Amino acid sequence: MSLNRRNFFLILGATTGAAMFGTFPKLAIAQSSDAASDKPFQLPPLPYAYDALEPYIDAETMRFHHDKHHAAYTKKLNQAVNQYPELANQSAEDILRNMDTVPEDILTTVRNNGGGYVNHAMFWQIMSPDGGGNPTGAIATAITETFGSFDAFKEQFNEAGSKQFGSGWAWLVLDTNNQLQVMSTPNQDSPLMDGMYPIMGNDVWEHAYYLKYRNKRDEYLTQWWNVVNWEEVNKRYEQAIA
Known part of the structure; x- marks a missing residue:
């Protein structure tokens, strides 16, 4: 017709x-x-609503943190590894574990954005609207044995975050001797780059807290414990020591 x-x-x-x-x-x-x-590499969705972690982390921060920052790390990582098919076939974690095999022309891009991609994928999972309280399971025992008490561990962890100059992360890692260790890294560096496994980490870049806490990083570090998903942290620890 x-x-x-x-x-x-x-x-x-x-x-x-x-x-x-x-x-x-x-x-x-x-x-x-x-x-x-x-x-x-795909941007993983948040496992909860933007406002689910309020009042400790606000919805606007979560929206920008996930939809803008994590999305940007994902996009730039893809742009870099798509130039080298042998990298595109690996997991992001394996790429970070083997940074010495990453071509020089994309090394900095992969370090920054691969780290940002993996770090944030973990970060969303180890927080929960039903989080907080004390750790349970094997990680609780390991924390007490290593640091003396949960309170002593929290103090050391918060100190690592507050003393990290500029942008970075505070970490609880399983080190190369299979021992728990608190440490910090600059920028988006991952403990995986140094042969260690991140059990849990807190993002101390300003975009993680500044809209709500302004320059009060210490307050953010203290309040963050109210959303820690100890079930997920324990699962990561058990997988690491298996």
């Missing part, structure tokens, strides 16, 4: 308007799916 002149221009006008105002939902979804197919 042919279109008459009037119907042709009606359809053309509707199509043009839809393009101008972005009202092609099915097409947009298809394009997003196709564009994602060549990306080895």
